Amino acid sequence: MAIQRTFSIIKPDATKRNLTGKIIAKFEEAGLRVVAQKRIRLTLAQAQEFYGVHKDRPFFDELCEFMISEPIVVQVLEGEDAIAKNREVMGATNPAEAADGTIRKEFALSIGENSVHGSDAPETAAEEIAYFFSGLEIVG
Numbered sequence: 692m693a694i695q696r697t698f699s700i701i702k703p704d705a706t707k708r709n710l711t712g713k714i715i716a717k718f719e720e721a722g723l724r725v726v727a728q729k730r731i732r733l734t735l736a737q738a739q740e741f742y743g744v745h746k747d748r749p750f751f752d753e754l755c756e757f758m759i760s761e762p763i764v765v766q767v768l769e770g771e772d773a774i775a776k777n778r779e780v781m782g783a784t785n786p787a788e789a790a791d792g793t794i795r796k797e798f799a800l801s802i803g804e805n806s807v808h809g810s811d812a813p814e815t816a817a818e819e820i821a822y823f824f825s826g827l828e829i830v831g
């Protein structure tokens with residue numbers, strides 16, 4: 692597998708509880724490198740656009756309100772097989788189903804307030820990275 696880049700968000704439930712460093716440590720311990728990062732506050736329009744693929748799901752409004760409730764940390768992670776590795780380190784969407792040692796098992800509060808987001812495929816990784824970062828902001 693080649694070196695890849697993936698997009699990651701540390702979500703409001705985690706920034707609120709001051710867990711940013713503990714979560715980044717999990718990525719680094721797994722061999723992922725933070726090559727771009729910023730702490731931002733999403734607008735409602737940005738949250739709705741970013742999660743547009745879920746706009747017909749019953750949890751869409753709740754998800755967007757949650758994502759604007761506190762700051763988030765957006766980042767680009769780089770490493771061998773980074774997209775799959777990031778998803779492995781995050782654990783299942785629902786923390787009740789997440790494996791031991793994963794971020795969501797250790798830190799997530801619920802399926803909605805699940806501490807982290809990660810891209811699910813190379814195409815979405817490229818789109819999500821480009822949504823938040825210019826090429827100049829990514830330093831490998």
Ligand code: CMP
Nearest residue numbers: 750753754784802803804805807808809
């Ligand atoms: P994420 O990986 O950011 O992608 C979509 C998000 O929708 C997901 O993580 C969850 O936070 C959220 N989500 C998925 N299913 C539910 C649900 N049943 N109720 C509330 N939020 C959900």
